[in-house]
Amino acid sequence: MAGSTPQNHRLLPWYIGLVLVFAAVIFVGYRMWAGNCPAPTIIEIGVLTVIPIVYLVLMYLTLISQK
Numbered sequence: 630m631a632g633s634t635p636q637n638h639r640l641l642p643w644y645i646g647l648v649l650v651f652a653a654v655i656f657v658g659y660r661m662w663a664g665n666c667p668a669p670t671i672i673e674i675g676v677l678t679v680i681p682i683v684y685l686v687l688m689y690l691t692l693i694s695q696k
Contacts, residue, residue, distance in 0.1 A: 650684065657677065
């Protein structure tokens with residue numbers, strides 16, 4: 630027992646990133662909604678869904694490929 634090293638959960642950074650990205654999406658979405666953002670709907674959808682999803686998927690794939 631004294632010689633064993635503690636095992637870190639390798640997806641812990643992904644969970645933390647998930648929370649931070651979710652908080653950022655809520656904040657940016659609120660600012661777009663409250664400020665009557667003149668951006669086209671397709672841009673808003675990209676900023677609030679597509680970009681965060683791509684980022685999280687790439688981060689997940691990177692973290693699961695590590696040993």
